[in-house]
Amino acid sequence: MKTGDAISPPGGYVGGGLQMQVDVGIGPAGDVWATNNWQYYPAALGKVDEALSTLGGGQGVVAFFGMAKPVRTPMIGPPRQP
Numbered sequence: 001m002k003t004g005d006a007i008s009p010p011g012g013y014v015g016g017g018l019q020m021q022v023d024v025g026i027g028p029a030g031d032v033w034a035t036n037n038w039q040y041y042p043a044a045l046g047k048v049d050e051a052l053s054t055l056g057g058g059q060g061v062v063a064f065f066g067m068a069k070p071v072r073t074p075m076i077g078p079p080r081q082p
Helices: 041-045
Strands: 023-026 032-035 061-064
Touching: none
Parallel strands: none
Antiparallel strands: 023 032, 032 061
16 A cells, blocks of 8 residues: 555445544554544533443554554654664
């Protein structure tokens, strides 16, 4: 894949694993991590019954191993290709 290529199937992702990403991170090895899918978004955005208040945090982590190019993590400055 190259920059700008879609990583989802033509119909998008279904089933909850990648429908509502809150954070995406790329590690130095080129692994892409999509994290913290919401379980019940009103719990994160508004007032709900106390029993539901922790359901806004999420329930999953999805990892794509080796999707991005590996980089050398610098002590100072931007990442560089190895």
